[in-house]
Amino acid sequence: MSHQTEAPSNFIHKIIEADIASGKHGGRVATRFPPEPNGYLHIGHAKSICLNFGLAVDFNGRCNLRFDDTNPHKENIEYVEAIQQDVRWLGFDWDDRLYYASDYFEQLYLYAVELINKGRAYVCDLDAEQVRDYRGTLTEPGRNSPYRERSVAENLELFARMRAGEFPDGAKVLRAKIDMASPNMNLRDPALYRIRHGVIHHQTGEAWCIYPLYDYTHPISDALEGITHSICTLEFEDHRPLYDWVLDHITIDCHPQQIEFSRLNLEHTVVSKRKLTQLVDDGHVEGWDDPRMPTLAGLRRRGYTPAAIRTFCERIGVSRADSLVEMALLENCIREDLNDIAPRRMAVLKPLKVVIENLAEGQVEELEVPNHPQQPALGTRRVPLSRVIYIDQDDFREEASKKFKRLVAGGEVRLRFAYVIRCDQVIKDAQGNVIELRCSYDPATLGADPAGRKVKGVIHWVSAAHAVPLEVRLYDRLFTHKTPDNAGGRDYRELLNPESLRTLTQAVGERSLAQARAGDRFQFEREGYFCLDGVLAAKDRQVFNRIVTLRDSWAKIEEQGG
Ligand code: ATP
């Protein structure tokens, strides 16, 4: 993957530049990020956050955080709090501009009264099924509701009684009076308010039993906050005429421009709160912050840095074209970031015991080693070497071709930062499994090969007497299918990867890892980048999540038809 940074410019930048040049909105730029608190934020939201907050930074404007909380039965305060944490973690700040659509419930009610007074809204008694019937289809116009011509006075009275709680759920709705024959279905007298009893709203409690709908709430909330550019995803394009209709028919002195861009879709995962909620509720993952989840909470726990996610959002760009982004693009961003900043450590994932017979029992050599090969500023640490060490089972074979640069019976290999060892004896159990190697080290080889002898292979190792027990969690993609959302009619839950988590419980790390703290990230040499888990840390061992492998192994898996 190239290191070029995409020009930050995109079509929305161009619109805003033109607006500033023409003096529209008095040259101001105000955006908002408007999540519904009905789930945790995912990587798709990161795209919207980086875009909205990024525009505010680029144009010296401001960006509000606004909870779109008009649907209380699916929302709750846990999500409200998690969303704020995630936006902050990603590196953005709304200062004192934290808003809730529910802050505007009274004003929204009064604007609805204004619409009724102007003959632009009416109370309708059709039930949901009848409303569907009357709406018509894409090819046939709808029919007017029999309640459409109610008088203003009657509508005012009924709407007040709706608010007062006199009618049960579904008995009445307030509808805009627009055009039942419009080719745009969104303009066929859309509902503005519905009745919802018995829910306790996380902000307004039981103050309301009527709730405004999104398409009515959103433009007014934007206008009340003085938003200039209301940026949303493409599925709202057909709603834009309604957005404009609402603002054109009430008394309000701000008319933001709605601009749509295409959603982020990421291969091998789903980015829909509804589906992610289901994965959590059905126990397919360990929670919203499961390190396999595409949520910001999951990516954070996995060990992703906010910088890597921001870089990713920059690289995917913003356009109106449908896009499906490869997981490799996201992984390259974290790999590049961690390559520069992550201290190096040695950890053996599948230990094989090695006894260095010419090192005396109790003898310990403290080796001073750099924490990063290119970054002296990251300092050094001491790594102990003693008679019994562990190497990885994959780094030994009894016999192998010359291509195998690691240890073979009778052969030599260099221990990283230490000496060359020779394998003198292979010990096996009754089943013939190799369980131990007897080796000898050459004291003349510390740091350099002896004259006339080249030892090609270098392997990592851990001193047994100083080893820190580790549990290592290796993650793979959550779904086997590239587009689990859209898999020829198959349910995405059938496409979960049964091997998305592999847990290694016998791993060991070098002594210094005992000091690691939750969230610390390291490169385990030759193994990948790992992060100390903040949730699972057990008493007797450290739990590390593999963030990403050292190289892109996906391309290879895909070639093999995986
Ligand atoms: P979901 O389908 O996951 O529930 P949503 O659009 O309903 O997504 P909201 O909480 O309403 O979720 O989204 C807040 C903002 O984030 C909206 O402006 C929305 O357009 C944007 N957003 C949501 N998903 C994506 C995505 N995949 N790519 C880009 N922007 C997104």
Ligand code: MG
């Ligand atoms: Mg939504």
